Amino acid sequence: MVVFPGLLIAYMLTQLEDRYCDVFTWGLVGMVFTASVVCIVMFLKSPYSDAGAVFYAGKTPALVVPNDMVLGVIFAPVVIQKIFSQKVLALKAFAVLTLLLLASALYLVKSRICFLTGVVIFLLYLHHFHRKNFLGLLLLSVVAFVTVDFVAGLNIANDLILLLRENTRLSVWYAGFISVSQHPVVGYGPSQFYIAYEQVMATTSLPAWIMIDPRTVPWAHNMYLDALVERGVIGLFALLFLVYQIYIRLAERSDGSKGSRHYELFAIYAAFIGFLFAGFFELTIQRIWVANGLFIFIGFAFMDSAKMESAADTGK
Numbered sequence: 001m002v003v004f005p006g007l008l009i010a011y012m013l014t015q016l017e018d019r020y021c022d023v024f025t026w027g028l029v030g031m032v033f034t035a036s037v038v039c040i041v042m043f044l045k046s047p048y049s050d051a052g053a054v055f056y057a058g059k060t061p062a063l064v065v066p067n068d069m070v071l072g073v074i075f076a077p078v079v080i081q082k083i084f085s086q087k088v089l090a091l092k093a094f095a096v097l098t099l100l101l102l103a104s105a106l107y108l109v110k111s112r113i114c115f116l117t118g119v120v121i122f123l124l125y126l127h128h129f130h131r132k133n134f135l136g137l138l139l140l141s142v143v144a145f146v147t148v149d150f151v152a153g154l155n156i157a158n159d160l161i162l163l164l165r166e167n168t169r170l171s172v173w174y175a176g177f178i179s180v181s182q183h184p185v186v187g188y189g190p191s192q193f194y195i196a197y198e199q200v201m202a203t204t205s206l207p208a209w210i211m212i213d214p215r216t217v218p219w220a221h222n223m224y225l226d227a228l229v230e231r232g233v234i235g236l237f238a239l240l241f242l243v244y245q246i247y248i249r250l251a252e253r254s255d256g257s258k259g260s261r262h263y264e265l266f267a268i269y270a271a272f273i274g275f276l277f278a279g280f281f282e283l284t285i286q287r288i289w290v291a292n293g294l295f296i297f298i299g300f301a302f303m304d305s306a307k308m309e310s311a312a313d314t315g316k
Contacts, residue, residue: 006295013299223279
């Protein structure tokens, strides 16, 4: 159900003519727009203000938990690049609207992984385009963030501090690593992480300062640990090999391009770095959008270089 459309997406990207590549990246903008609108509508229709309760009552096949809004953050570089590169006023306005809706949705969900992924992408841009003044601009950015966070009452800093106490991820990751010894080669099987978690928690006593999630835990909140537990060493190696191949190709094309092409290709590269980072704390291939997102990056990575570079000039 996931592999076939994902492979089709990747294949289509490698076969698309130049002018249609730009259309596809607008499709990514549309995905961010749709996810943001659906998230906002869920909050408007829900009697709850807590993001977890809102998503539990109104979740969709793609947006299951508040952290799923990280998909908007991951592809935000593509949206931002459209704002600066697009010459058609209506399309530029649509990209701006998409970014504003995404910001509104993120304000509602108050997801720490969304914020941290955004920070990683921001630092990547800052270091890449302002390497000489990186430390000074970083300090200025921190001061600006703290000021806005305090004045606007966003409480983002406080939410990050709470990670020291709300640390159920530690028990989930511990259970995952301990369970690997039971099926190290091929794993427990796809979508079977919850079995590994329940087996370890039933026979393990953790320190009092580590919170234990009493619910059914269907995934590891770590894409790489998911692969190791469910598909064993073979599955983890396959995932890492694929990720490496994608990274090398996207990085080489970004570094080898200049001018407007460089900004377009770097946006895709930055989105992939955001995807990899979020994979350490939340993503799972069980999510349809995560699996399809990986196939999208596969398509970009194995696309003909000439097509990618020519597509970057479309719409300018």
